Amino acid sequence: MKTIPLEAFLVVSMILFGLGVIGIIARRNLVTVLMSLELALNAVNIALVGADHHLGLAEGQIFALFIIALAATEAAVGLGIIIAIFRLKKVESTDEISELRG
Amino acid sequence: MGKLIIFGFFSLMAILSGIGIITLKNPVYVVVALLSSLIAVAGIFFTAGAELVGALQLLIYAVAIAIFYIIVISAVPWQKAKKSETHHRFEGLISLPVVLLLYIEMIVVFLLGVKASPKGEIAKFIEKIGNAEVVGAILFSKYFLAFEVVSLVLLVGMIGAVLIGRKESQTYEDDTT
Amino acid sequence: MEGLFVILTPLIAFLIILAFGRKIGDLGSGILASVAAGLTTIFSLVVTLKAIHNPIHIKLYNFLPIDNYTLQIGFYFDSLSSIMTLVVTFVATLIFIYSIGYMKDEFGTWTFKFYAYLSLFLFAMLLIVLSDNLLGIFFGWEGVGLASYLLIGYYHKQKKATNASFEAFVMNRIGDWLFIFGIIYTFYLFGTLDIVDIFAKVESVDKYALGIATMLLFGGAVGKSGQFPLHTWLPNAMAGPTPVSALLHAATMVAAGVYMVARLYPVFEATPQTLKLIVVIGAVTMTMAALAGAVHSDIKKIIAFSTMSQLGYMFVALGVGDEGGAMFHLTTHAFFKALLFLSAGAVITAFHHHLYDIFKMGGLKKYMPVSYVAFMIGALSLAGVVPFSGFWSKDRIIASMYEWSGVLGVIGTIVAFITAYYSFREGFLVFHGQERWREHYGKEVKEVEGVMTVPMGLLGFVTVLSGIFGLWLEHWYVGVIGGEEKGIHLSVAVVSLGVAVLGIWLAYAVYVKEVIDYRKAYGALKAIHTTFKEQFFTEKLYHNILAGGYMQASRYSFKFIDRGIIDGFINALYKNFFSFVRFLWKNLDIKIIDLIIHESVLTAFRVGKISRQLQTGLLNHYILFLTIGVVVILGIMLYILDRL
CATH class of the missing domain: 1.20.5 (Single alpha-helices involved in coiled-coils or other helix-helix interfaces)
Structure with missing residues (x-):
């Protein structure tokens, strides 16, 4: 049986990661920024699983599991922060949060 | 060949959904695009033979996390969402060549990596006893400590999220008076 | 076991007075110190009776291991040290009792300190006498120096007294410095500090090196006994209270030098060059001090010079090889010198510390009969008149000097003449003649009280008794100590008795009958007078x-x-x-x-x-910069990887 080549996984992963990065940079809404982040994390998972598939190992899948767990945590905390920011400043857009401005 | 077609289908679906995530204006549509993308990634996992990860991807991401986002979106009043300006257009345009450069570099890395990588040794073993058992066996022996740490991280994240999201205007006032 | 009590009793008294002196009170401290000294006397009597024929060696414990020699703290009672202990403790006990009366005027001004120092003094002296090793002797040596410093400077409000204590300490320090080097060199030569071991090894050591060691040790004795180059502190030490002077001169301090040389006599005996040095120094000191005593006018300084002179006699005796004579003279001297000091102290007490100049006194005979008799007994003994103890011991020494060299013997006879002259000069000026003190002291003078007269009487009794039985006592004493047995040398005895009587007659003629006016005579002979008085200007x-x-x-x-x-x-x-x-x-x-x-x-x-301007505060910009950074760094890494 012909297996899927590693390059295919890597290309898909690469494209999705780039899309996630562009999303993070370009989106104005905080929630959508977080969603783009999830996309980037998924891309990494694809790369790991693909490498596993290619090498015949299981370690990559374990890391993928960890990443999923951490992504869940990140989503929970990040969304909590978003709600807190919204409650405090009544905004939900990145261009209105500029306390770090020099 | 059939597998490759399925893989191509899911990949296309994931990429298209990704483009949707970064371009769609309405946050609800974005969530739907994300959901579609997550399901597509789970499909890719299945085609790669990682059944356990794929199942968990569906369960955690596609159900739990997507519902998170929907709840948050519905909890926050989105006056701004109606605004036409949902993107930083200039930054987005600048990021395109940067990401393109990143792609080129990644391709170089992949090419180097693929050339150097060996072929699978325990693939037969996996086929014999099944994916979930292998992953479980490795997870609960070799990576047991990491697993426990991750469980702790999840717990801390949960507590943190609850604390951050808590209504605390009352306490602030108490402090100031 | 009694041996330990001998040495520990004064120490315990010292510690008790030091700690609880304020609670006991001054009188109580004095009584405690006296009782402790009395107990020590009794203990030492017991030990002496035991040890006089069989030496007792007490080893307490190992103090300091040095290489292959272990320094032990121990005490050695043989005939020499135990008899010395007995003399020291007996005289000290009487002086302690006497000091209760003497210091009565001072009570209430922390006088308990005085008794604490006295006990310390006694303890340190006993340490010198009884230690079985040189380092123990050195500890006692330093303790005596410390106690004498504290006691001479006891009247610390007087500049004179503090200066005198400083001088005593510094002069002693020079001697101690030589002494410690002597000890070190002795240790280097013998490999041991134990006196008994040293005696056993004397023959096996290089004689010239031993000569250097003994000279250094003798340097210590010179400092402690106030001999010629280091003598100036001794007359100045009279600034202290009189009991201290008595203790210093009779029993504890200055006797230490003579005793140390006698203690190590087997070592000194092996080095004739050191013995010659001892003779020279002793002769110089005894002549110079006698001349100084003959012209001084301070009631205590005259006696101090007489001590120096008598110590010179003892050193000469040691130098000429008459160890027994030196120790016998040290013993008899302890009694009559203590007697002289105590009676001089009685006179000073009678005047309540207002008069010290003997030319301002006179005619005290009928007011202070006990002191008069005591002083006269002491003076007769010091002069060497026949039935008194000084005669036997001094005569023996002068006879030994004649044996050694005729010139030395003549010097000894002349000094004996001067001794008789100055001791009776003082006696006659203080107790006979006109009552010159009435011009200087307004109140009446009366005899001192019993606590002072009883010790004087006891000492006088012992002096007379030892004089009457002098010949037998000398025979027994020298026999026990182990010196050379000598019969009485008749011609020398007659000559020295003659010069003593001549000296007494001269003093009587000048100061009682006043056949010549001594004041005019002093004026005429001012140069010589001053020279003598200043001890040939050494000070x-x-x-x-x-x-x-x-x-x-x-x-x-x-x-x-x-x-x-x-x-x-x-x-x-x-x-x-x-x-x-x-x-x-x-x-x-x-x-x-x-x-x-x-x-x-x-x-x-x-x-x-x-x-x-770059810090926009916008999240998206930061992410963009981050991405650019990642791209650039990854590019650099890949470029380098490609080059490798």
Whole structure:
């Protein structure tokens, strides 16, 4: 049986990661920024699983599991922060949060 | 060949959904695009033979996390969402060549990596006893400590999220008076 | 076991008085010290009876292991040390009792300290006498020095007393310095500090090296016993209370030097060159001190000079090889010298410390009969008149001197004559003649009380008794100590008795009958008088030439070297450096460094002003920069990887 080549996984992963990065940079809404982040994390998972598939190992899948767990945590905390920011400043857009401005 | 077609289908679906995530204006549509993308990634996992990860991807991401986002979106009043300006257009345009450069570099890395990588040794073993058992066996022996740490991280994240999201205007006032 | 009590009782008394003196009170402290001394006497009597024929060696514990020798703390009771202990403790007990009466005027001004020091003094002296090793002797030696320093300077409000205590300490320090080097050298030679071991090894050691060691040890004795080059502290030490003087001269301090040489006599005996040195120093001291005593006018200083003179006799006796004679004279001297001091102290007490000059006294015979009798017994004994103890011991020494050399014997006879003269000069001036003190002292004089007269009486009794049985006592004493047995040398005895009587007659003629006016005679012979009085100007030499010269030299070196050269150099350096620094500041600092700093600050400010524009505070921008950074770093890494 012909297996899927590693390059295919890597290309898909690469494209999705780039899309996630562009999303993070370009989106104005905080929630959508977080969603783009999830996309980037998924891309990494694809790369790991693909490498596993290619090498015949299981370690990559374990890391993928960890990443999923951490992504869940990140989503929970990040969304909590978003709600807190919204409650405090009544905004939900990145261009209105500029306390770090020099 | 059939597998490759399925893989191509899911990949296309994931990429298209990704483009949707970064371009769609309405946050609800974005969530739907994300959901579609997550399901597509789970499909890719299945085609790669990682059944356990794929199942968990569906369960955690596609159900739990997507519902998170929907709840948050519905909890926050989105006056701004109606605004036409949902993107930083200039930054987005600048990021395109940067990401393109990143792609080129990644391709170089992949090419180097693929050339150097060996072929699978325990693939037969996996086929014999099944994916979930292998992953479980490795997870609960070799990576047991990491697993426990991750469980702790999840717990801390949960507590943190609850604390951050808590209504605390009352306490602030108490402090100031 | 009694041996330990002997040495520990004074120490315990010292500690108790030191700790609880204020609670016990001054009188209580005095009684405690006296009782402790009395107990020590009884213990030492018991030990003496046991040890006189069979030496007792008590080893307490190992104190300090040095290489292959272990220094032990131990006590050695043989005939010499136990009889010395008995004499020391007996005399000290009487003096302690006497001091209760003497210090009565001082009660209420922390006088318990005085008794604590007295006990310490006794303890340190017993340590010297009884230690079985040289280092133990050295500990006692230093303890005696400390206690004498504290006691001589007891009247610390008087400049004279504090100076005297300083002088005593410094002079003793010179001696101690020689002594410790002597001990070190002895240890180097013998490999042991134990006296008994040293005696056993004397024959096996190089004689010349041993000579150096014994000379160093004798240097210690010179300092402690107030012999010629280091003698000036002894007369000045009279600034202390009289019981201290008595204790110092009779039992504890100055006897230590003689005793130490006698203790180590087997070692000294092996080095004839050191013995010659001892003879010379002893002869010089005894002559000089006798001459000084003959012209001095201070009631206590005369007795102090007589002590120096008698110690000179003892050293000469040691030098000529008559160890038994020296120790016998030390013993008899302890009694009659204590007696003399106590009666002089009684006179001083009678005048309540107002009069010290014997020319301002006189005619005290009928007011103070007990003191008079005591003084006369002491003076007769000191002069060497026949039935008194001094006769037997001194005569024996003079006979030994004649045996050694005719010239030395003649010197001994002359000094005996001067001794008789000055001791009776003092006696006659104080107790006979007109009552000159009425011009200087308004109140009546009366005999001192019983607590002072009883010790005097006891000492006088012992002196007379030892004189009456002198011949037998000498025979027994020398036999026990182990010296050379000598019969009485008749011609020498007659001659010295003759010169003693002559001296007494001369003093009687001049100071009682006044056949010549002694005041005019002093005026006529002023040069000789002053020379004698200043001990041939040795004290002036030390004070003015050595100490004063050092001060002058320091002053000049301060003025010229310090002020002129060093300060000038430093000032010039400072001025030049200052002007150089000013020049640097004006040119380098302001024109160059300040400019650089200013410009760099301005540049940093401008750069910051521009670069702060990058800090937009927008999350998206930061992510964009992050991505660019990742791309650039990854590119660099890949470029380098490609090159590898």
